[in-house]
Amino acid sequence: MSSARKSTKRSRPEPQSLKKQAQNAKLQDDSEDLDVSGVSTEVKSKIDELKSKLGKERQNFAKTLSKSSKECESILKDEAAKFEQLHHKFMKEKADHLQFEEDKERLYMRYEQLRKKEKTVISEQERFCTENLAQLEESLKKKKRTGK
Template identity: 40%
Template sequence: MKRKTSGLDSDVSESIEQSIYANINRLKSMVEENRKFNKKNEETISSLMSQIKSMVDELKSEHEKNSQSLVKLLQQSFGECENSGNATAKFHELNEKCCEDKASHQQAHLQALNDIISKFEEEKERLFMQYEQIRKKEKSMISAIADKVAKLDKSLKIQKEIEEEYDILLQALCSCL
C-alpha cells in the first residue's frame, strides 16, 4: 500500500532537503576558501623566500665588489709604500683600515640579513595565526552544520513516525467504514 502524504509533509521534506543541500554547499565553499587561502600562503612564503634569496645574492655581489676594490686599493697602496721609505708602517696602516672596513661591511650585511629574516618570521607568524583562525572558524561551522543535520535527521524520524501513525489511523478508519 502506498503511503499517502499531505502537501504539508511534502513541503517539510523539501524544506529539509533544501536545508541539507544548502549546508553541504556552504561546507564545500568553506573548504574551497580554505584551499585558496593555503595556496595564497604558499605563494606569499615562496615570494618572500625569493626576495630573501635575491637580497642575499645582492649582498654577496656587493661584498665581492667591495673586496675586489679593497684588493686593488691594497695593491696600489702597497706599490706606493714600496716606493716610499716607510713602506711597512703604511702597509700596516692600510691593512688595519681594510680590516676595519671589511668588518664594518660584514656587520652591515649581517644586520640587513637579520632584518630580512626577522620580517620573514613576523609575516610567517601572522599567516600562521590567520590560518589557525580560519581553521577554528571552519571547525565551529562544521560543528554547527553537524548539529543542524542531527536535528534534521531527528525531525525526519519524527515525521516518519507521524506518517506511519497517520497510515495506521487511516487504515483503522477505512476498516471501520
C-alpha cells in the same frame, strides 16, 4: 760562487747610477708593499662592512619573518575557531535535520497505519450499514405483508 765564501777578488765600487736604481727599486718595492697592504686592509674592511650589513639584513629579515609568522599563526587560530563554530553549527543542524527526517518518517508510517485502520473501520461500517439496511428492508417488507 757561494755567498759564504769570501771572494778573493777585489770588489769594485758600483757606479752611482746603479746605486740610485737600486735605491729607487727598493723604495718602489716598499711603496708597492704599502699599496698592497693598504689595498688588503681596504678589502678586509669592505668585507667586514658587508658581513656587518648582511648580518643586520639577516636580523631584520628574521624579525620580519617572525612577525609575519606570528600574524599568520594568529589569523590561522582565528580562522580555526571560526571553522570550529561553523562545524559545530553544521553538525547540530545536521542532527536536527536527521531527527526531523526520522520524525517525518515515523509520522508518515503512523499516518499510513491510521489510514488503513480508517479504511477498515469505514468498510466495516459500510458492511454493517448495508446489513442493517438489508434487515430494515426485510423487516419493512414483513410489516407490509403483515399489515396488508
